[in-house]
Amino acid sequence: MLGSEVWMCFIFYSTLLILKMYILAIITGQVRLRKKAFANPEDAERHGGTQYCRSDPYVERCLRSHRNDMENIFPFLFLGAVYSMTGPLYSVARIHFLVFFLGRVLHSVAYLLALKAPTRSFAYVIAQVPCVSMAIQILMDVASFA
Amino acid sequence: MLGSEVWMCFIFYSTLLILKMYILAIITGQVRLRKKAFANPEDAERHGGTQYCRSDPYVERCLRSHRNDMENIFPFLFLGAVYSMTGPLYSVARIHFLVFFLGRVLHSVAYLLALKAPTRSFAYVIAQVPCVSMAIQILMDVASFA
Amino acid sequence: MLGSEVWMCFIFYSTLLILKMYILAIITGQVRLRKKAFANPEDAERHGGTQYCRSDPYVERCLRSHRNDMENIFPFLFLGAVYSMTGPLYSVARIHFLVFFLGRVLHSVAYLLALKAPTRSFAYVIAQVPCVSMAIQILMDVASFA
Numbered sequence: 001m002l003g004s005e006v007w008m009c010f011i012f013y014s015t016l017l018i019l020k021m022y023i024l025a026i027i028t029g030q031v032r033l034r035k036k037a038f039a040n041p042e043d044a045e046r047h048g049g050t051q052y053c054r055s056d057p058y059v060e061r062c063l064r065s066h067r068n069d070m071e072n073i074f075p076f077l078f079l080g081a082v083y084s085m086t087g088p089l090y091s092v093a094r095i096h097f098l099v100f101f102l103g104r105v106l107h108s109v110a111y112l113l114a115l116k117a118p119t120r121s122f123a124y125v126i127a128q129v130p131c132v133s134m135a136i137q138i139l140m141d142v143a144s145f146a
Numbered sequence: 147m148l149g150s151e152v153w154m155c156f157i158f159y160s161t162l163l164i165l166k167m168y169i170l171a172i173i174t175g176q177v178r179l180r181k182k183a184f185a186n187p188e189d190a191e192r193h194g195g196t197q198y199c200r201s202d203p204y205v206e207r208c209l210r211s212h213r214n215d216m217e218n219i220f221p222f223l224f225l226g227a228v229y230s231m232t233g234p235l236y237s238v239a240r241i242h243f244l245v246f247f248l249g250r251v252l253h254s255v256a257y258l259l260a261l262k263a264p265t266r267s268f269a270y271v272i273a274q275v276p277c278v279s280m281a282i283q284i285l286m287d288v289a290s291f292a
Numbered sequence: 293m294l295g296s297e298v299w300m301c302f303i304f305y306s307t308l309l310i311l312k313m314y315i316l317a318i319i320t321g322q323v324r325l326r327k328k329a330f331a332n333p334e335d336a337e338r339h340g341g342t343q344y345c346r347s348d349p350y351v352e353r354c355l356r357s358h359r360n361d362m363e364n365i366f367p368f369l370f371l372g373a374v375y376s377m378t379g380p381l382y383s384v385a386r387i388h389f390l391v392f393f394l395g396r397v398l399h400s401v402a403y404l405l406a407l408k409a410p411t412r413s414f415a416y417v418i419a420q421v422p423c424v425s426m427a428i429q430i431l432m433d434v435a436s437f438a
């Protein structure tokens with residue numbers, strides 16, 4: 001049993017975001033194959049020769065996008081779980097999770113399609129708002145016990 | 147108290163994988179010292195001079211291996227914990243955790259020893275199977291409540 | 293409800309460390325703007341031209357600091373949560389969390405200010421001690437059930 005409505009909502013969006021990250025890893029691999037740009041000599045050798053052990057701007061872009069996901073989605077997995085335990089209203093909690101989810105999906109799209117600035121930065125900031133909000137609510141909840 | 151058999155099994159493999167990541171960090175540091183290849187001028191200065199602030203292919207390999215661990219082991223820590231709460235059969239859950247664990251250990255070995263492709267990619271895919279399986283089961287569990 | 297004293301203490305330091313990581317991301321962005329060193333052509337174009345799509349040593353330093361946080365703070369979020377469930381003494385648990393917290397704050401300061409080696413390495417090792425201690429206690433707890 002997973003428990004409350006808030007928790008289920010959190011788990012739903014979190015799992016989707018993890019799948020989104022997995023898809024990004026697959027895209028990176030496909031770009032490496034298509035552009036013949038591998039990070040390791042052993043991979044390059046298998047796909048035509050060690051001259052293909054080289055960097056590529058679009059592979060670098062995918063890696064930056066994935067790294068930004070790690071920097072932001074992983075903390076959300078923690079903050080969202082703890083926040084869910086503080087007993088928030090379902091409607092309020094859902095907004096937090098949904099805004100983060102939509103912000104991070106837009107961030108990935110903006111990164112991969114190299115959308116005009118500041119689309120990506122806007123998506124990043126939008127997604128940070130619920131995270132900082134949850135962090136503050138968690139700290140207030142902890143403070144009320146101290 | 148940590149609770150159920152499934153949970154204990156998950157905690158066991160997860161903790162071992164975190165220790166594996168810590169060992170990788172130690173290896174990276176040792177390679178930096180042995181090859182005299184430091185990322186920071188202040189480190190290079192302490193070990194012979196700023197000319198040793200330089201990159202090294204094997205250090206880069208260690209860093210890629212560690213990064214790939216972050217991309218895959220951290221999501222497992224989340225998915226495995228939530229999956230454990232959905233009440234899976236112990237035998238089925240154990241297979242999920244064990245396959246992931248073995249896949250990730252093989253991935254690290256293949257990376258550090260630069261084993262012939264596609265050994266490393268094979269290990270990556272093997273480890274992803276239980277993760278995607280858990281993600282799907284979690285989403286189905288959540289959907290059954292919605 | 294968040295529960296026990298140990299748990300509250302863990303949540304408190306963990307949330308502060310996540311906020312510390314968010315601040316590091318903001319610093320990185322500010323350094324990019326001030327030094328005019330952007331990772332993406334679309335960002336550079338918005339801030340003066342594509343010639344500003346370039347790397348910068350201090351931006352690289354911020355990125356290494358942030359990455360090291362991911363390598364160490366994310367595993368702590370997992371180990372600390374599980375360790376809290378094993379029923380440790382509050383006084384002992386608090387020392388674990390506090391040492392990790394102080395070690396990681398010092399690590400960031402040492403990195404960003406490029407303090408003389410081995411200050412940063414010292415902070416890294418100090419912060420790893422409670423992590424390895426928690427990992428061992430978790431494994432012993434799991435073993436006692438097996």
